[in-house]
Every structure is written in structure tokens, then in C-alpha cells.
Amino acid sequence: MSFGQGGASWGDPGSPGHDPHGSQDPYASQAPYGTSPSPQPYPQEPYAQDPFAQNAFGPSNRFGAAERDTEDPYGTQTPDWGALADASAARARRKRWLLIGGGVLATGAIAAVVATTVVSVNKGDANASQGQANQLPPVSELPTGTTEPEPAFSSVAPPPPPNPKDFVSSADKDKAPLSAETLFPGDKLTVADRAYRKGATTATTNCAAAAQGALGSILASNSCDQVIRATFSKDGVAVTVGVAVFEKETQALKAKEQAEGGIASLSGAGVPTFCRAPSVCRKTANSYGRYVYFTVGGFISGQNATKADKNVFDAGDDVAEFTFQQILARGQAQASAAATRPVDR
Numbered sequence: 001m002s003f004g005q006g007g008a009s010w011g012d013p014g015s016p017g018h019d020p021h022g023s024q025d026p027y028a029s030q031a032p033y034g035t036s037p038s039p040q041p042y043p044q045e046p047y048a049q050d051p052f053a054q055n056a057f058g059p060s061n062r063f064g065a066a067e068r069d070t071e072d073p074y075g076t077q078t079p080d081w082g083a084l085a086d087a088s089a090a091r092a093r094r095k096r097w098l099l100i101g102g103g104v105l106a107t108g109a110i111a112a113v114v115a116t117t118v119v120s121v122n123k124g125d126a127n128a129s130q131g132q133a134n135q136l137p138p139v140s141e142l143p144t145g146t147t148e149p150e151p152a153f154s155s156v157a158p159p160p161p162p163n164p165k166d167f168v169s170s171a172d173k174d175k176a177p178l179s180a181e182t183l184f185p186g187d188k189l190t191v192a193d194r195a196y197r198k199g200a201t202t203a204t205t206n207c208a209a210a211a212q213g214a215l216g217s218i219l220a221s222n223s224c225d226q227v228i229r230a231t232f233s234k235d236g237v238a239v240t241v242g243v244a245v246f247e248k249e250t251q252a253l254k255a256k257e258q259a260e261g262g263i264a265s266l267s268g269a270g271v272p273t274f275c276r277a278p279s280v281c282r283k284t285a286n287s288y289g290r291y292v293y294f295t296v297g298g299f300i301s302g303q304n305a306t307k308a309d310k311n312v313f314d315a316g317d318d319v320a321e322f323t324f325q326q327i328l329a330r331g332q333a334q335a336s337a338a339a340t341r342p343v344d345r
Helices: 080-134 215-221 249-258 310-340
Strands: 188-191 192-203 226-234 235-244 282-289 291-299
Touching: 192 310, 215 249, 226 249, 226 310, 235 282, 249 282, 249 291, 282 310, 291 310
Parallel strands: none
Antiparallel strands: 188 192, 192 226, 226 235, 235 291, 282 291
């Protein structure tokens, strides 16, 4: 049975006829502690002259016997197996601790080598960077000129975006097509929840013929170019809008300030004659740019309109607002086209 590394290995002591030492003395030719005595003939006691009467396992003899029989050099008592096992285990533990301690020391040594290498590399990189910096030429030797042209920036401020009103304030800029269909497209007008059916439309260069009372002469005296009219009706109320067109805005403003009388109502397309004397109707006058737009509205039945007739006022305001938005959109469209038009050089 074995008791660990470094321990003695023996056969089974209980086996009949088995001699654990063999037929020869295992210690006959060597001293147990490194001495070299002269060989002695068997069966002389190998330890008779040994100054170390006690073996490595304690005060007992080599095999655990208290004393050795002088007649039997090997003793006749059974070896102390427990002592041998304890000794073997102790040697194993010492060897294991030595291995662990060696591993820790080796690990520490490797870590120290790695740290030293990292510091050396970093130092080398720093020295290399410093060396590269030192290789740069001084500022006085750097080139000051370049062959590439520098970007040029214009000192002239870009023009402001076109003003839509400018395009509807003068005939020189207001070049978009102009007719009853461009001003009043479609067959009805819808404002909020109120829908008006479009009736008759007309355009004439005889501005006085499209007016009533003093308005005709006022339009003519301010050089009116044409008058475009359209009628809208809803629930027994009809409104005619007339747009007087002038060459310049100044003429339009003067005609609006002098306005008397009113625009002549336009019948037809299902709308009978309305707002003619002696009927009382509501009249308005406004301008934008070179356009002056007039409205006249009342009951188709000839009934006089009063301030309490909200439907008459609503109809006149809706048609006038729609006309203004159409003139404004005309100017916006022409301004937008001018902004995107390439500039001639």
C-alpha cells in the first residue's frame, strides 16, 4: 500500500511468507545519513557504530520499535505504519506549499515584467512624439503664400425678395393675363358655410357704362382702363362686384377717394335686374394696388335693404373679401416667378 509521494511502498504485511525487506539488507551498502562506512558482512548490525541511534522518524528505531534485538538486526516487531503515513503526508503538504509559493512568485515576476514593458513602450512613444515635434520647421520658415485663389465675396447685399404688391401696383409689372375668368374662376363661391352661385360676368373698356351716378365720370377722369364685373346670388340676395383697373396705383387711390354713386348691378344667368332706383341697396368701395373694387348688393325682389339685414351684409363682405384675395394672389404669383427667374448678366 502507498502513503503518498516520497513515502515507502510496501507489500501487504499480512500476506503469508512475504518478507517486506526481501532477502537482502536495503541498508547494507549505504549509510542512512550520507556517511560512507566500509561494507560489513551480514548479519553485522548496520547501526552498531551509527552515532545517530534515532532515525528520522523520532526516538524509536527505523521501523518504530522501541529497541532492536541485537540478535535480529532487522527486528521482529511490525513497522509503525501510522508514523510512515504521517511522515509521507507531511512531505506532500510541504511540497504543495512550495509549489503554490513558487507559482505566486512567478506570477508576480511576470506582472513586473509586463509593467516594465508598458512603461518602456509609453516612454518610447512620448519620446518619439517629442522627436517628431522637434522636427517641425520654425514658424519663420513656414510658407506664407499660396497658389490657390482665395474665395471672393461680394460686398453688395442681395436684393430683398420681391413685394407682391409691386406687381399689382403698376401696369409695367402686372403682366399676368387679366379677365373675368382669371379674377372669378369656377361657377360658385364658398365662404365658410355659405355658398354663392356665380351668375353673369362681363368686361368693358367703357368704364363709365359700368357705373351709376357720378361714379362713371370719376372713373373716366382718372383714366380707367377697364371694368370687370361678376354677380353672385344666394337665397334671394344678389351682389355684383365691379373691378376698375388703372395704369398706376395713384390713379386708383384717387378714384376711390372721389367715389360717388356706385357700380351698376349685372343681371342675367338666372338673376333678374336688381338694385336699381328706387331700391335701396348696400354699396362698398376698396382698393389694392392699381385695382379699385366696388360692390352693390340687395334683394332680388326689389325690397329695400336695411342695416338689420345680416344676409345682405354677409353676402357683400364675402364677395368683396374674395375679390381682394384674388388680386393679392395675382401679385404673389408674379413675385414668386420673378424670384426664381435667372438674372441676366
